[in-house]
Amino acid sequence: MWDNIKGHQQNKEFLKSLLQGGRSTPSLLFYGPEGVGKRLLAKAFAKSFLCLGNPLEPDNCRSCHAMDAGTHPDLVQVAQLAPGKELLIEQIKDMARQAAYAPTMSTHKVCIIDGADFMKAPAANSLLKLLEEPPEYWLFILIATDINKLLPTILSRVIQRRFTGLEDRDVAAILAEHQVEHPEELARLAAGSPGKALAYQQADALMWRERALNVLENAGNPAIMDFISNLEWLDKVGNQEGLTFLEMFSLLLRDGLFLKDGTKCQFFNIDLEPRLEQCFKLWTTGQIEKTILWTGESYRGIRARCASKSVIEALIVKISLMGKEQDRD
Ligand SMILES: [Zn+2]
Structure with a gap:
């Protein structure tokens, strides 16, 4: 499952076990270096989580199609307006307002919050309120690079999953799929981060x-x-x-x-x-x-x-x- 995403075997196994246990999943935090695949796996997991068919083999339902097309009404994504910028309280509040609505296509909603380590106290506290009493059909997935920048109160409300760099050969394989020249050299420079390697190539x-x-x-x-x-x-x-x-x-x-x-x-x-x-x-x-x-x-x-x-x-x-x-x- 999720074979198209290289590496992260333990995290994949863990997420798969969550799907097997039904959909009563607590909030999740994916953290680790930039560009190693946290976002990719969060989205793949969301696709399974929202699937109307078998979540362990998601492919052909209405929900999966909407997910692939990037138009799923029950997937909410919050991210910084630019890399390195702060995640604003207005963005969290906006997301909280959407929490008032029930899912429209799937049985649940998934919210991916990217750059969760770039919140100041007001935004973080606003998110904390949601995590403390999440609407029952909602799943939150937080994504962060530096876990130390998150409030301890937020950390205590999520299941933390650490992501590490990939093997050089996995990075090189991803680069080769993108038809990048000198994949081995770039993979070594990027120390396990395909995202970084692609940025280096650019x-x-x-x-x-x-x-x-x-x-x-x-x-x-x-x-x-x-x-x-x-x-x-x-x-x-x-x-x-x-x-x-x-x-x-x-x-x-x-x-x-x-x-x-x-x-x-x-x-x-x-x-x-x-x-x-x-x-x-x-x-x-x-x-x-x-x-x-x-x-x-x-x-x-x-x-x-x-x-x-x-x-x-x-x-x-x-x-x-x-x-x-x-x-x-
Ligand atoms: Zn499906």
């Missing part, structure tokens, strides 16, 4: 990775200012691109650390191993760690809308000066 992450590696390989260049001014891409780098560059920069540096301590099995950029060995030969562990911290600061700078070009320039200069200081020692 962002041309492998090209940015090459640029990031080129910068690291030239960190010791004595004419660093000339090197920077010859980086043609740097002149027109946008903020989103700057963030992708820094993400790749950071993953390369992490591999540098793995090289130093010999844990190569965790490598993000296994295909670049010989170049990375050469690149980090003269770096100390401390220098790599420091550079990872600076990269994080640069990332936050661009997120706070500083211009990517100057942030990246400053980072490269800093790294190159660090090398010179060591030369003097």
